[in-house]
Amino acid sequence: MEKAAKELKEFFAPVPAKAVLCSPTLAPYFLRLFKLHKVAAIKTELVPNQKLPFIYLAEWNDQRILFMDTLLINEDKYPECLPILSTRALALCGVEQFFVFSEAFAADPSLAPGDVFLLSNYMPLNVISPFIGLHYKTWGDRFLDVTAIFSEENSAIVRTKLDKLLPVKSAAVMWVNTFKSYCDSAELGIAQSLRLPAVVHRGMSQALTLHDMRKTFVFFGLVESSLVVPGVITKEGRAKLAEQLVNVLGAELKPREPLVAH
Secondary structure, eight states: HHHHHHHHHOOOOOOOOEEEEEEEHHHHHHTTTSSEEEEEEBBBTTTTTTOOOOEEEEEETTTTEEOOOOOOOTTTTTTTTTGHHHHHHHHHHHHHHOEEEEEEEEESTTTTTTTOOOOOOEEEEEETTOOOOOOGGGOOOOOOTHHHHHHHOHHHHHHHHHTTTOOEEEEEEEEEEOOOSOOOOOHHHHHHHHHSSEEEEHHHHHHHHHHHHHHHHEEEEEEEEEEOOOBBOOOOHHHHHHHHHHHGGOOOOOOOOOOOOO
């Protein structure tokens, strides 16, 4: 991974301080808001025949950022650590602030299709740990405390940034590993019984990785559909949310303590 990080650092020099990690269903709506300069498809010696997600050098409002257009690859065919390798490479090459955007599915009437929330906590269900497999000292701790991975202070910073554009709620979620682009009633029923307002499929592996590597991040959930509130978000709705949410890139998140290898 260090080799891939070095290649990214050279290719995108100087490396931007911020990166966006985006679900593939949302990525097109964000990408059209950026001026794109370069794109890289890095490889790693851990899986030599598999390219990792595309990473773009983009520009928004005279600000350079890196943009990754997917949060999940096929864990059935490749090692369990594969979906987070690009995230590790971005963290190792010098990116310090990350903005994660993923679709979410509501199990509670407090959230409706088109709502946006910041993750405040999570409960894993049927999850393959992103830390299975190879591990190196520069990646972070092999065993880490995940009791408080979401920063309330940074959530307040981005909420203030978006305050005049759209309301941003907070919600705990149930995390399920799946490749489905929809959430079935069984998953939402379990979340409802656990009194968790929403379900997410993508992005939590990346959030845990960033937490492990002591990087600053915020995680947004965009509600696609709901178990209890009729309707689904439209393409026009996704486009409007992207136009509003992109303004969060102007926020400066509070940095975390640096990673200390053990």
